[in-house]
Amino acid sequence: MKGDADRPMGRWTRWWTRRRADQEAGRGAGRGAGLWARLYGAGPGHLAGLVVCFAVAGYAATRVVEAGIWLGFAVWFVGAAVFHDLVLWPLYSAADAVLRAPSRQHERPGGRPPLVNHVRVPVALSCLLLLVWFPLVLRGAEPNYVGAVGLSTSPYLARWLWITVALFVVSALLYAVRRRAAGRPGR
Incomplete structure (x- = not known):
């Protein structure tokens, strides 16, 4: 070895x-x-x-x-910062603490790899995609989108869900490979 x-x-x-x-x-x-x-x-x-x-x-x-549009942008920017700091930050900090708690038990050498990053990464990428495309995913921009390109926004929700599922499947496969490799003797 x-x-x-x-x-x-x-x-x-x-x-x-x-x-x-x-x-x-x-x-x-x-x-x-x-x-x-x-x-x-x-x-x-x-x-x-x-x-x-x-x-x-x-x-x-x-x-x-x-x-x-500077006034509307300034209101949106301040509102987004306040919403993030007062609502989102406590929510995902609590979720992360819950997710990290079981992995602390297995922090010994040769133990199973921590699960936390195999959940964090697909959640972060999925949330980022939703943040960028939410008007189309949630169909809030339907009239403007149809007027601009002549297409419906209906496929965006299904596509976002499929991408999210794919991210979690790939992450789960990577976790399974890492866990199997960590379980081998001599490592």
């Missing part, structure tokens, strides 16, 4: 751990990297990502103002 050092993930994990330790010690990409990390708190890639995000958000804001 191969040891951890011979497995590709073992080597990758050791490389990543060494890289992170070097970055934290300021030995990353020369003397400037340590100074940059001490002054800014993260690498230059982080700052570049933030600049790109703010540029996209600024462009979107200019489009909203130009379209003359």
Whole structure:
């Protein structure tokens, strides 16, 4: 049986751990990297990502103002933030705590893999799809959609449900494979 050092993930994990330790010690990409990390708190890639995000958000804001819908957008944005923080966050935090409770019992080496991420991922992807497509899935945009493209929104609910089922089936299969692999002797 191969040891951890011979497995590709073992080597990758050791490389990543060494890289992170070097970055934290300021030995990353020369003397400037340590100074940059001490002054800014993260690498230059982080700052570049933030600049790109703010540029996209600024462009979107200019489009909203130009379209003359900024007041409605501001009300929607604040309402969505409040709804998320006061309603959704407590709900999915409680659901996650319930889901993680049984996996804490099996956190010993050689135990079964935790189920929590095999439920989190399909739920998150399904909710994301519903969030993006909810006017069509819930048929709230039927008149506008028919007027724009001449098609009905009726297939969207069934398609969203089938995609959700497929996500859970794939996740369950991956969990079964991981659980079977964890149950093998010598692992």
